[in-house]
Amino acid sequence: DRLGRWANEWQLSIAVHKCSVVRFGKNNTSHSYTLQSHSLNDVSEVTDLGLIVDHKLRFSSHYASIVRKAHKRASLILRCFKCRDIYLLTKAYLVYVRPLLEYCSPVWAPVYTGDILLMIESVQRRFTKRLPGMNHLFHHQRLRKLNLVTLEARRLQTDLITMFKMLNNYINIDFNDFFHISGNVNTRGHRFKLVKLQCGNNVLLFSSACRRIDVWNSLPDQLVNSQSIGYFKNSLKNIDLSKHLIISC
Numbered sequence: 001d002r003l004g005r006w007a008n009e010w011q012l013s014i015a016v017h018k019c020s021v022v023r024f025g026k027n028n029t030s031h032s033y034t035l036q037s038h039s040l041n042d043v044s045e046v047t048d049l050g051l052i053v054d055h056k057l058r059f060s061s062h063y064a065s066i067v068r069k070a071h072k073r074a075s076l077i078l079r080c081f082k083c084r085d086i087y088l089l090t091k092a093y094l095v096y097v098r099p100l101l102e103y104c105s106p107v108w109a110p111v112y113t114g115d116i117l118l119m120i121e122s123v124q125r126r127f128t129k130r131l132p133g134m135n136h137l138f139h140h141q142r143l144r145k146l147n148l149v150t151l152e153a154r155r156l157q158t159d160l161i162t163m164f165k166m167l168n169n170y171i172n173i174d175f176n177d178f179f180h181i182s183g184n185v186n187t188r189g190h191r192f193k194l195v196k197l198q199c200g201n202n203v204l205l206f207s208s209a210c211r212r213i214d215v216w217n218s219l220p221d222q223l224v225n226s227q228s229i230g231y232f233k234n235s236l237k238n239i240d241l242s243k244h245l246i247i248s249c
Helices: 002-009 060-080 086-096 098-102 113-129 139-146 151-167 213-218 229-236
Strands: 045-048 051-054
Touching (some): 060 086, 060 098, 060 113, 086 139, 113 139, 113 151
Antiparallel strands (some): 045 051
């Protein structure tokens, strides 16, 4: 009601037919909600800033959506370009396809093997296999020849870069809302080791606040104490993070 009155006062129209209610939590009471005298429909998932999330805080529908779009766009590149140069086609893939699979990845990054291998990674694997002269090579051989890394590895790097930015206040997100620095300074490693929370459910365990704690704590002191984002990014590429990945190549 307050939102409706505020909109009327400032003469701003609300597209009520686009509004809906999604309920999070097992004990959420099923109240009926109205906006400007219009009843709002209950939905099980919602799109917010381009991300599809369901009432269980899962992103399965988002995976399916971005993978479907990415496959279509990758196929268009292979059909529409007359040039068969594999490096030019790969450049087009990096510009027009890969961003679809990486937008806001720290929020929705998958952790289940099926989602990583059969969903997200399938786009890059299929595209590189369809490039001229590449179908006889294994996936890791194609990536090495094209100077690419797996999408899983890139998501891991993005998560760590995001944590570094939060720690150094490079982005407007309060670090303390997500992480807590360990007070134990007697252990080996850097001075910004984080406390791993006790997670009672998968939603918290697989969230950005928990899933990369072990990786972050294993980073060398010199890397964590980098003086700039650029130095951190470049140095991170030289760190072997394979033991934290499902796909080893």
